[in-house]
Amino acid sequence: MGVFDDILKANAEYARSFDFAGFDGIARAGVAIVTCMDSRIDPLAMLGLKPGDAKILRNPGGRVDDLTLDALVISVHMLQVNRIMVVPHTRCAVASNSEAVLRERLDASAGQDTSWLTLPVTDGQDAALAADVQRVRAHPLIGARAEVGGFLYNVDSGLLTRKV
Template sequence: MTGFEDLLHANQTFADTFALGGFDGVAAAGVAIVTCMDSRIDPLGMVGLQPGDAKIFRNPGGRVTDAALEALVLGVHLLKVERIMVVPHTRCAVATATERELRARVSASAGVDVTWQRFHVVDDQVEALAEDVAKVRTHPLIPDRVQVGGFVYDVDTGLLHQHV
């Protein structure tokens, strides 16, 4: 097993001062965040939280998928989530490229035809955000007491802008 030595070394350093052992895994700040997998996003840092404070679900585009809804339902009912933030971001590949463009780029990289693969591009990010927030708010297992908001994170300024 090679290729991970740098990460395992960093993990050892991390473990030397690890302070979350024995933590029960609830969202200490009562927050869940659905956001994109983009490495420019620090989901906890952008809202002043620390490890253990929130449940984080990441996927391309920060969309509320079936898997995201499953995570949110579990978070609300088992992990003390009381507020849900849906947070896509500016300059996102799934919001700035077409399905055809993404397929072409992946095909070129993979060296095979990927026309069968769907990438769930977003034509209108704010409209998609409103739809995703509505999915959460109307889900039968997300009670009305749970606050749900839709925000766009600006990867160039670090600011969140609430849209829903």
């Protein structure tokens, strides 16, 4: 049995009722969500959306890095996004640990020096969220084309709180 057999079996079941053939890929609800890769977050469900409604961009910490900004520009100009949500979450490893702690854990797991890797740690989650939202708002190709908001998702209650 292959290590991906369970996943392929589940995919075959999913494909039996698949109905997105020919879908154009635009964001039907006009939403782009930048959030963390944490598996406790189900971006569509937490917002009452369904597949096809939003563009979802995920990375450690839900930070707005250069690649995320590029994706947001494409989303705004080509995929009908007019609302951007930046959504980090409570109890996030990259927001609640220092770079030294994360680096030590990563080095131990990898069995080698990982100092060359970028870790998206922050000294303060609220300040980082405000900076990320401002970065999106200030982008010359996004600016007034989309409303941008910063929110915090609580992984223990499922609630979203507007921060910025």
